[in-house]
Amino acid sequence: MEKDKKVLFSEITANPAPLGLMGFGMTTILLNIHNAGFFSLNAMILAMGIFYGGLAQVVAGIMEFKKNNTFGTTAFTSYGFFWLSLVALNILPMMGYGEAADSLSMAAYLFMWGLFTFFMFIGTLKINRALQVVFGTLTLLFFLLAIGNFTGSALILTIAGYEGIFCGFTAIYAAMAQVLNEVYGKTVLPIGEVK
16 A cells, blocks of 8 residues: 555656756856856856756755655755855855865866766666766766866866856756657657667
């Protein structure tokens, strides 16, 4: 009977992945438009980082936990807190809490996120092609940003910005494919299920 309740619960809960992917995708695009040099790091990016990239992804991660999805829980909760920590790195020094992170410490921070993302990418090899592209381009983005911060190269950071815009759009595609495919009950946008 208890097993039947678990199966029933998982069948009636919504798929939280599109929420998490949209929170990640939209926020990533906006931050990387900044990284590509189009506008300054402003309150719009910080607000997206707190609420949509941050809190919405944490909520999605908790929902994935309820669906017994370890990969989704780990990904969305981690990246939600990545966005919250990135915002904190920018605003805490302004509030007098600690010194601003220098380029070497930012390189270390971004490298660690790249390493984490690389291992998550390996997990996507058993899921679908759309997520492989999202996590593959995100791994590249983190390593480009780490190298750009370590070397101080404005060119690498600009390239990372454009690559990050692409990465964000791949997440939006993966999110909307899941939403539209479910709504229409057929494949509207393919995600390349791994067989």
